[in-house]
Amino acid sequence: MKALTIAMPKGRIFEEAYVMLQEAGFNLPEEVEMTRKLMIEIPEEQISFILAKPMDVPVYVEHGVADIGIAGKDVLLEQARTVHELLDLKISECYIASAGLPNTTMNEIAPRIATKYPNIAMKYYKGIGEQVEIIELNGSIELAPMIGLSDRIVDIVSTGRTLKENGLIEYERIAEVSSRLIANPVSYRMKSERIQDLVTRLKKCVK
Numbered sequence: 237m238k239a240l241t242i243a244m245p246k247g248r249i250f251e252e253a254y255v256m257l258q259e260a261g262f263n264l265p266e267e268v269e270m271t272r273k274l275m276i277e278i279p280e281e282q283i284s285f286i287l288a289k290p291m292d293v294p295v296y297v298e299h300g301v302a303d304i305g306i307a308g309k310d311v312l313l314e315q316a317r318t319v320h321e322l323l324d325l326k327i328s329e330c331y332i333a334s335a336g337l338p339n340t341t342m343n344e345i346a347p348r349i350a351t352k353y354p355n356i357a358m359k360y361y362k363g364i365g366e367q368v369e370i371i372e373l374n375g376s377i378e379l380a381p382m383i384g385l386s387d388r389i390v391d392i393v394s395t396g397r398t399l400k401e402n403g404l405i406e407y408e409r410i411a412e413v414s415s416r417l418i419a420n421p422v423s424y425r426m427k428s429e430r431i432q433d434l435v436t437r438l439k440k441c442v443k
């Protein structure tokens with residue numbers, strides 16, 4: 237059996253994907269003890285997990301240090317990396333939307349958009365014919381309109397709770413997001429049997 241290295245984000249995606257892999261019949265410990273270790277080896281299954289920042293998962297996969305990865309569609313849309321998207325796992329579902337303070341229009345000259353997704357935001361506003369200035373932030377995006385840093389934000393919405401609790405409303409839904417199984421193109425050829433088996437087994441567990 238050929239060894240597989242799988243890169244995954246540490247947080248919510250790992251938790252959901254790990255359960256899915258167990259449901260798919262992989263012999264993984266009942267619970268992973270969350271330590272500071274950034275690599276988890278499962279010798280019985282010849283699998284190693286690399287625990288990464290969400291935005292870094294496609295980087296590991298594109299460079300081939302991970303054969304497989306699990307990444308949010310948001311990250312894949314933002315980065316356009318050379319990886320194969322194999323399967324929609326339908327976990328960590330949410331969407332990307334534009335939002336802002338209620339009853340406000342955007343500044344007519346170069347409205348400012350705060351976001352963690354500069355490429356997605358730029359493409360969206362270009363598509364609707366708005367010339368905007370992007371302000372790139374790394375988190376707590378919902379703060380920006382409240383404190384006068386931006387006219388709008390482009391960010392992830394799931395329950396809508398963060399928008400609501402920060403006095404913002406959604407203006408437009410931009411893209412649907414869920415986690416995808418991705419593969420390095422060379423690994424996909426060299427380890428095709430192993431990867432195909434993983435896809436077939438996971439497919440049966442998609443809800």
Ligand SMILES: Nc1ncnc2c1ncn2[C@@H]1O[C@H](COP(=O)(O)OP(=O)(O)OP(=O)(O)O)[C@@H](O)[C@H]1O
Pocket residue numbers: 245247248249289290307308309310311328329330375392393394395413414415
């Ligand atoms: N509120 C949410 N509900 C469901 N899925 C989400 C939500 N927020 C983000 N996601 C999805 O989960 C992925 C990882 O997000 P997560 O919140 O775990 O990390 P992060 O806070 O962006 O990362 P970090 O703080 O480590 O840089 C995102 O790329 C997206 O696909």
Ligand SMILES: O=P(O)(O)OC[C@H]1O[C@H](OP(=O)(O)OP(=O)(O)O)[C@H](O)[C@@H]1O
Pocket residue numbers: 374375376377378391392393394395396397398399
């Ligand atoms: O609609 P909701 O259910 O409230 O979820 C949306 C929030 O979840 C994500 O933030 P996260 O918790 O990852 O924190 P972040 O600000 O560090 O990105 C996202 O950036 C939103 O802020």
